[in-house]
Amino acid sequence: MIKLKSSAEIEQMKVAGDLVGRTHDMVAEEIRPGMTTLELDSLVERFIRDHSGIPSFKGFRGFPGSACISVNDEVVHGIPGDRVLAEGDIVSVDIGAIVDGWHGDAARTHALGEIPARTQELLDITQAALAAGIDNAQPGNKLGRISAAVQETAEAAGCGVVRQLVGHGIGREMHEEPQVPNFGSPTSGVTLKVGMVLAIEPMINLGTPEVKTLPDGWTIVTADGQPSAHFEHTVAITGSGPVITTLACQVNA
Numbered sequence: 001m002i003k004l005k006s007s008a009e010i011e012q013m014k015v016a017g018d019l020v021g022r023t024h025d026m027v028a029e030e031i032r033p034g035m036t037t038l039e040l041d042s043l044v045e046r047f048i049r050d051h052s053g054i055p056s057f058k059g060f061r062g063f064p065g066s067a068c069i070s071v072n073d074e075v076v077h078g079i080p081g082d083r084v085l086a087e088g089d090i091v092s093v094d095i096g097a098i099v100d101g102w103h104g105d106a107a108r109t110h111a112l113g114e115i116p117a118r119t120q121e122l123l124d125i126t127q128a129a130l131a132a133g134i135d136n137a138q139p140g141n142k143l144g145r146i147s148a149a150v151q152e153t154a155e156a157a158g159c160g161v162v163r164q165l166v167g168h169g170i171g172r173e174m175h176e177e178p179q180v181p182n183f184g185s186p187t188s189g190v191t192l193k194v195g196m197v198l199a200i201e202p203m204i205n206l207g208t209p210e211v212k213t214l215p216d217g218w219t220i221v222t223a224d225g226q227p228s229a230h231f232e233h234t235v236a237i238t239g240s241g242p243v244i245t246t247l248a249c250q251v252n253a
């Protein structure tokens with residue numbers, strides 16, 4: 001069942017989303033070659049807790065980190081550890097936080113120094129796919145409009161859309177109904193309503209869409225070893241259109 005949120009509840013979700021957005025801004029300032037992914041994770045956990053939040057990924061189904069940190073060919077769910085980030089890496093950081101029982105969830109992919117032009121295109125295309133998806137998160141649209149917009153943006157640029165992982169509803173739980181695929185027909189799915197809140201999160205590969213899971217049971221990597229990017233926002237569907245809760249400074253805007 002899809003749980004619709006009142007406008008007061010969406011305001012509360014903006015508080016959680018704002019903390020996620022500000023945590024991402026902190027990551028953008030701090031991430032650099034030479035640091036380990038565990039060091040970055042520790043910064044994320046401290047920032048969230050210092051601002052009265054709870055890192056929602058920590059302990060979720062046994063996940064050990066506060067952020068999922070996925071490097072280069074890793075798509076999502078990378079476990080923070082002793083890997084040292086290097087110049088030329090792309091690093092996807094996925095962060096969730098709970099404030100007063102409400103969740104925010106967002107991801108960004110960072111380039112560390114110089115990266116190949118085609119890899120930069122992958123980052124730009126994935127951001128454009130997210131923006132196209134968000135533009136279609138309008139009341140009265142079929143959910144599939146979001147999915148199709150993401151897919152068309154990515155595939156028009158020759159990139160592969162990951163099928164095995166999808167976005168999701170979000171609220172008092174990190175994962176609520178409905179699922180939000182990054183592919184599919186624009187006429188498919190439920191009709192979007194005011195009060196739905198969705199985590200829209202294209203996972204786009206430079207090569208083919210196929211992925212596999214590493215033996216750690218968490219890390220998803222591209223099957224062909226090519227890079228993958230991930231951008232995500234938590235988006236509330238309101239009477240005046242989509243509102244991104246996870247943009248920093250949204251609360252005071």
Ligand code: MG
Pocket residue numbers: 105106167168199201232
């Ligand atoms: Mg998510």
